Amino acid sequence: MSAKAKETPTKGEVTRLVIEDAAVELFIEHGYHATSMRQIADRAGLALGGIYNHFKSKEEIFEAIILDKHPYKKVLPLVLEAQGEDLETFLHNAVQITLKELGSEPMYMKLMFIEFVEFNGRHGASILSQVAPKVLPVFERIIKGRKNLRVTNPALLMRSFFGMIISYFITEMLISKSVIGKLMPKDAAAAYTDIFLHGVLKEPL
Amino acid sequence: MSAKAKETPTKGEVTRLVIEDAAVELFIEHGYHATSMRQIADRAGLALGGIYNHFKSKEEIFEAIILDKHPYKKVLPLVLEAQGEDLETFLHNAVQITLKELGSEPMYMKLMFIEFVEFNGRHGASILSQVAPKVLPVFERIIKGRKNLRVTNPALLMRSFFGMIISYFITEMLISKSVIGKLMPKDAAAAYTDIFLHGVLKEPL
DNA sequence: CCTACCGATCGGTAGG
DNA sequence: CCTACCGATCGGTAGG
Numbered sequence A, B: 001m002s003a004k005a006k007e008t009p010t011k012g013e014v015t016r017l018v019i020e021d022a023a024v025e026l027f028i029e030h031g032y033h034a035t036s037m038r039q040i041a042d043r044a045g046l047a048l049g050g051i052y053n054h055f056k057s058k059e060e061i062f063e064a065i066i067l068d069k070h071p072y073k074k075v076l077p078l079v080l081e082a083q084g085e086d087l088e089t090f091l092h093n094a095v096q097i098t099l100k101e102l103g104s105e106p107m108y109m110k111l112m113f114i115e116f117v118e119f120n121g122r123h124g125a126s127i128l129s130q131v132a133p134k135v136l137p138v139f140e141r142i143i144k145g146r147k148n149l150r151v152t153n154p155a156l157l158m159r160s161f162f163g164m165i166i167s168y169f170i171t172e173m174l175i176s177k178s179v180i181g182k183l184m185p186k187d188a189a190a191a192y193t194d195i196f197l198h199g200v201l202k203e204p205l
Numbered sequence C, D: 001c002c003t004a005c006c007g008a009t010c011g012g013t014a015g016g
Helices: A011-030 A037-044 A058-069 A072-081 A087-103 A106-118 A122-145 A154-175 A179-183 A188-200 B011-030 B037-044 B058-069 B072-081 B087-103 B106-118 B122-145 B154-175 B179-183 B188-200
Strands: none
Touching (some): A072 A087, A106 A154, A122 A154, A154 B179, A179 B122, B011 B037, B058 B122, B072 B122, B087 B188
């Protein structure tokens, strides 16, 4: 048992994750306050009381989910490690990789909105304060390294980058339920990326 | 009483609006399911039972609010009536007017997110189906009339237009609670508009 | 429009 | 980890 404690998860750790998985599904389906502890217990396959061996309260489940499954957990390393010979390919890669990764489980983006609506963005604001100092330098480097950028403020570049991603997914989720989804181009993600890049860059790709 | 019935609102109509106003405040503060009928009654200044003389259920209050106070009610006429000599000024005006109008009560944008999170976008999808046919022609006209557009698909242009607006407000609300809001340029709305326009247009303004 | 009430369900706990 | 239970609060209604 001297290893990194990642190899053989405790039975308790497994149950904890089962509860989290059941809860995150239900939260995404109905939101936080409309989901009951009994529903979570049922879907996790145990009795109501059993949950409280792993979590002190319903809110603690939500907080664990935010820590473990928030989309930024996937996006952050991707953006930090994005590569490319020049600025254009770098930004293009960063956007495409991020959209593709998040697109594999688009509903997890809904966690952000649940938190925003039902917790007034309390967790979101604190995540932002932790993450921004790590990500901002990336955008600072982009701006300093190249001259063909129309945007010279790193915070604004960062904001428009993530704003574009958020906008892509929320419009995607709204449109997919409507007929006008049919009118969208095949690779809407690429088209979206394209608009953003041309908005930010001075010269065409 | 042959007038348009807008002049002297019934006492009942007034009470109805008082209830809606109390409810929309509470929904924006805590979301739909976390708001109780008793809270709404208290804030509206009447007893619990009194509400049911004006609304059959809690959900009916929410639906009335969506009908009366959804941000698209303000944005739609503005976009339809936006003017401008050429394409650039037209688009620029449309964006600026919309951002300014919504910015006067930014929290009402939260209604969209509440509906998305707690009603799974049911109302949002039906609004989209009603509104899209009216708005899409505007973007079709934009595309047909001018050649210096990089985006040739009207649905995509419409999506990126409203996506940009949504993205502006959600990042605004998140950032305003964080320190990095200080790093943003003075007129972030103008900068945001600028990025969008350059993303969509072939030539600089 | 209010008072007083209904059954149902909520989050959480004790005790084993 | 389950059974059985707690007080509190929920949306909604009857009756005046």
